[in-house]
Amino acid sequence: MRYTISQVAEKFDLTAHTIRYYDKEGLLPFVERNKAGNRQFSDKDFDWLKLICCLKNTGMPIKQIKLYIEWCLQGDETLEMRRQMYLDHRTEVIKQMNDLQENLKTIDYKLEFYDTICNIPVNADKLSAGK
Amino acid sequence: MRYTISQVAEKFDLTAHTIRYYDKEGLLPFVERNKAGNRQFSDKDFDWLKLICCLKNTGMPIKQIKLYIEWCLQGDETLEMRRQMYLDHRTEVIKQMNDLQENLKTIDYKLEFYDTICNIPVNADKLSAGK
DNA sequence: AATTGACTTAGAGCTAACTCGAAGTTATAG
DNA sequence: CTATAACTTCGAGTTAGCTCTAAGTCAATT
Known part of the structure; x- marks a missing residue:
């Protein structure tokens, strides 16, 4: 086709x-x-x-x-280079996944905070990025 | 400080x-x-x-x-918007992680192929992206 | 008093990855 | 035979996110 x-x-x-x-x-x-x-x-x-x-x-x-x-x-003369490229790229992708997972923790922590505060909207963070 | x-x-x-x-x-x-x-x-x-x-x-x-x-x-009037933003962004991040994981399979598959072919460098793919 | 080094702003320049428009060609339907 | 639709190339324009330069300020050292 x-x-x-x-x-x-x-x-x-x-x-x-x-x-x-x-x-x-x-x-x-x-x-x-x-x-x-x-x-x-x-x-x-x-x-x-x-x-x-x-x-x-x-x-x-x-x-x-x-x-x-x-x-x-x-052709075949570049096989080892291609393999190395995939190895390097794999490392990159794993790093991206780990970074995302780490950042997801921060986002989930924020969500916990907002889930709580949005049900009891008292004394919310106005100028603080923490907690 | x-x-x-x-x-x-x-x-x-x-x-x-x-x-x-x-x-x-x-x-x-x-x-x-x-x-x-x-x-x-x-x-x-x-x-x-x-x-x-x-x-x-x-x-x-x-x-x-x-x-x-x-x-x-x-201030507090935007709490719900902020919470929704985190919810949406969380979905985005999860999607990114799933996409990465899916693509990692392809890369690992390629690596398997190159690991094999680089030890027995015979009849390699010259014009095919598959297998 | 002069030099040094770290800061300041404004704005130009850069790179990657598109995104679009203009003008032209070709195959098909009426 | 002509109109339409889908393709073509070329090249300009756009966007995001920096990156850098120029010209200037200011505090501390020599």
Whole structure:
């Protein structure tokens, strides 16, 4: 099956503009064109896009994703670099998760405070960020 | 105890520039000045800054943080709005954590693949993002 | 009295990641 | 044959969040 840019946009919850931007930035060098010059996405391209979205949504900059894709196209000589990239990125993602969990504690603490004070709205914090 | 902007920057791993930027954006209306016009941070301000960093690091836009701080200074009439903001933000943070966890699976799957292929570097994926 | 260093403001500049508009091409429906 | 819709490129514009520079103030040291 072949898909147009707007079908892909729909499927990945992106805009066609964004997909063209990704292409321009070198993230989609493998996408083929028909005689009219229109992009023709294949199911194989969907795997690439899923991966690109995964890396993007975990905070990897587009330039680094581009680099990774270049490595993939270069072949086996870049295998170890790619593996190392995933190792480093995994560490980053774990850190993000830990940071979120830590910050969630603060938010939950605040919520406890507001849940209490909103039922008994007396003597609330006007100028204090604590408690 | 009173602290200068550079001491605060050091403590919160920000630059003095960034702190002035936050002040300009309305995040630090409570910070006092000495006769020379220099900012004088107190321990109470540290609580505010911790909270601001928490919200910022969980993806809350600076404009919304500013709004929250305005609400705090307005007093009890905004208690319910503040509580609702924390509820909404909590949902956001949980979503971020779930998304990260989901994406981490993809990364771990990739790592498994690269761990295998890097020990037996034969027939690697040259043009496929899958498997 | 002069130098040094840390602060001040105002405002310009930067980067990432889009986001949009203009002008043009092509395939299909009427 | 023409109108419409969906695509194309190019390049300008936008937004968030800084980041930096210039020019100036002020307190403390030499």
